[in-house]
Amino acid sequence: MARSDTAPGRGRRPPGGAATLTVLRLGFLALLILLWWLASANVPRGIIPSPAATTMAAAQLWSEGRLQTALGQSLAVYGTGLLAAIAVGIPLGALMGAVRIFGRTVDLFVFALAATPRVAFIPLIILLLGLGIEAKAVIVFLGAVMPIILNTYAGVLARDADLIEMARSTGASPVRIAIHIVLPGALPFLVVGLRLGATIGLINTVVAELYTAVTGLGGLLALYGNTFRMAEYFVIVLALAMIGVIVTEGLRLIEARLSRWQTAERP
Amino acid sequence: MIPAHVLLSGVSRGFGTAKAPTLALSQVSLAVARGEVVVLLGPSGCGKTTLLRLVAGLIRPDAGGVTVDGQPPQPGDGTAMVFQSFRLIPWKTARDNVAFALPRLGRAEARERAEHYLSLVGLSRFAKSWPAQLSGGMRQRLALARALAAEPTLLLMDEPFASLDAQSRELMQIELMRLMAARPATVLFVTHSVDEALILADRIVLMSPRPGRIAEEIAVPFPRPRWNHDTRALPDYALLRRHLWERLRDMVLNDPASDFHGRG
Ligand SMILES: Nc1ncnc2c1ncn2[C@@H]1O[C@H](COP(=O)(O)OP(=O)(O)OP(=O)(O)O)[C@@H](O)[C@H]1O
Ligand SMILES: [Mg+2]
Numbered sequence: 001m002a003r004s005d006t007a008p009g010r011g012r013r014p015p016g017g018a019a020t021l022t023v024l025r026l027g028f029l030a031l032l033i034l035l036w037w038l039a040s041a042n043v044p045r046g047i048i049p050s051p052a053a054t055t056m057a058a059a060q061l062w063s064e065g066r067l068q069t070a071l072g073q074s075l076a077v078y079g080t081g082l083l084a085a086i087a088v089g090i091p092l093g094a095l096m097g098a099v100r101i102f103g104r105t106v107d108l109f110v111f112a113l114a115a116t117p118r119v120a121f122i123p124l125i126i127l128l129l130g131l132g133i134e135a136k137a138v139i140v141f142l143g144a145v146m147p148i149i150l151n152t153y154a155g156v157l158a159r160d161a162d163l164i165e166m167a168r169s170t171g172a173s174p175v176r177i178a179i180h181i182v183l184p185g186a187l188p189f190l191v192v193g194l195r196l197g198a199t200i201g202l203i204n205t206v207v208a209e210l211y212t213a214v215t216g217l218g219g220l221l222a223l224y225g226n227t228f229r230m231a232e233y234f235v236i237v238l239a240l241a242m243i244g245v246i247v248t249e250g251l252r253l254i255e256a257r258l259s260r261w262q263t264a265e266r267p
Numbered sequence: 268m269i270p271a272h273v274l275l276s277g278v279s280r281g282f283g284t285a286k287a288p289t290l291a292l293s294q295v296s297l298a299v300a301r302g303e304v305v306v307l308l309g310p311s312g313c314g315k316t317t318l319l320r321l322v323a324g325l326i327r328p329d330a331g332g333v334t335v336d337g338q339p340p341q342p343g344d345g346t347a348m349v350f351q352s353f354r355l356i357p358w359k360t361a362r363d364n365v366a367f368a369l370p371r372l373g374r375a376e377a378r379e380r381a382e383h384y385l386s387l388v389g390l391s392r393f394a395k396s397w398p399a400q401l402s403g404g405m406r407q408r409l410a411l412a413r414a415l416a417a418e419p420t421l422l423l424m425d426e427p428f429a430s431l432d433a434q435s436r437e438l439m440q441i442e443l444m445r446l447m448a449a450r451p452a453t454v455l456f457v458t459h460s461v462d463e464a465l466i467l468a469d470r471i472v473l474m475s476p477r478p479g480r481i482a483e484e485i486a487v488p489f490p491r492p493r494w495n496h497d498t499r500a501l502p503d504y505a506l507l508r509r510h511l512w513e514r515l516r517d518m519v520l521n522d523p524a525s526d527f528h529g530r531g
Contacts, residue, residue, distance in 0.1 A: 163354055168342045169348045172367075
């Protein structure tokens with residue numbers, strides 16, 4: 001039987017492929033560094049350090065081991081808070097979507113909590129948990145968990161009733177339907193939630209390190225910012241940016257791997 | 268008398284709100300014997316899909332009773348359904364779509380069974396393709412393989428060949444009849460096509476819309492197997508075909524909700 005060539009193609013590859021994209025991105029990076037260098041040469045009083053000075057500061061911080069220590073502290077806070085947010089947020093959001101009456105009852109309160117700036121809770125958290133890693137991880141958790149809950153919830157609500165009916169007709173149990181139909185269908189929402197959660201979690205890591213016991217990258221940021229050591233300060237900013245890029249790119253790769261069915265070409 | 272495999276007695280089912288209710292089925296009674304092929308024929312909206320969903324145990328009647336093997340139907344319990352729109356799982360390969368419909372088998376066994384039924388519908392080469400990579404006709408065959416793989420004793424088919432081209436459609440009809448001869452099952456088959464109904468059915472149930480009712484039941488007397496001779500050449504074929512066609516035409520022309528109302 002002839003295959004129809006008119007069925008909608010679902011390819012969403014960037015034109016030119018991965019290699020072109022890498023070259024374009026590197027080119028853009030070079031442009032940014034050029035602008036940075038121009039700024040550093042023209043802004044008075046050394047407020048903006050030059051790329052060379054920043055690189056040297058980075059090497060210095062690394063050889064002293066300060067960067068590694070701070071990075072380790074920050075990643076411990078960030079990782080703990082984010083993993084806890086995933087472990088709580090996905091099941092809770094899924095439960096809200098699956099048990100309608102539960103979801104309808106609590107979603108209003110989750111929305112209210114999500115709209116309250118989480119910084120408002122910091123004094124309370126410090127009173128309850130002190131200034132250590134527990135308090136910091138909770139601040140990260142509170143920021144990251146909201147988008148994860150809300151997006152999982154939306155993804156489960158958007159489930160395909162026809163597919164679920166098909167699954168029921170095969171005698172599939174509710175658990176089998178959840179694992180094979182509902183959760184994979186919610187994946188695009190889930191990834192958005194995780195990406196937002198990861199970003200807010202990183203912001204809150206810095207906030208927590210500024211407001212509680214001053215440690216980690218956030219601590220160094222405050223230290224160098226307040227003492228006008230701008231080259232070191234820039235190193236910390238760039239380190240934070242790199243964590244953000246690595247985490248969101250990692251999520252994107254996982255998503256691409258899990259949604260090959262959308263982008264695959266006909267064999 | 269042999270107890271019926273599928274029995275509907277005085278079944279009514281509505282949809283919608285109290286203000287704007289739709290009576291999809293009204294007072295429908297039907298008995299289907301084990302191994303019988305019953306084709307439901309009728310214009311759009313006469314409740315054919317609703318009837319299949321009731322028999323599958325996916326919805327319950329508002330009034331009356333539905334039994335399969337004397338029991339209220341349980342989804343998946345010896346019953347498989349081919350849906351009007353394929354309802355394939357987009358993130359599963361062809362093979363895993365079929366294997367998914369076999370929740371009672373182990374993983375390896377389900378995959379093996381899936382591959383067997385994929386080859387039966389000519390999709391072996393596409394076992395590892397996703398539905399988005401398949402043509403419309405291939406998707407339909409995949410949906411058919413998924414239902415057959417469950418090796419059901421009751422097969423519910425909702426316009427399963429509607430999106431096939433004429434040749435494929437005829438080949439699939441023959442293939443279905445061969446499969447049913449090899450592994451007998453009771454079949455409830457929905458179609459809009461008078462010819463398809465006459466080729467496949469032991470009995471045709473003609474339904475009329477608004478509310479959905481059974482208008483007429485017609486035994487189809489053609490000898491089986493029907494694939495090794497041209498059933499259409501039989502003199503009764505033209506007679507039955509004409510009768511069914513006229514009944515359907517009258518239903519559509521006399522239905523105030525039809526787009527063709529009063530054009531006779
Ligand atoms: N889930 C539903 N919600 C509301 N109304 C429905 C629903 N399912 C069916 N109906 C209504 O019930 C009637 C019968 O629908 P059904 O799908 O059984 O018809 P059908 O004979 O299968 O039609 P077609 O040939 O177009 O598939 C229609 O008027 C339809 O609008
Ligand atoms: Mg229908």
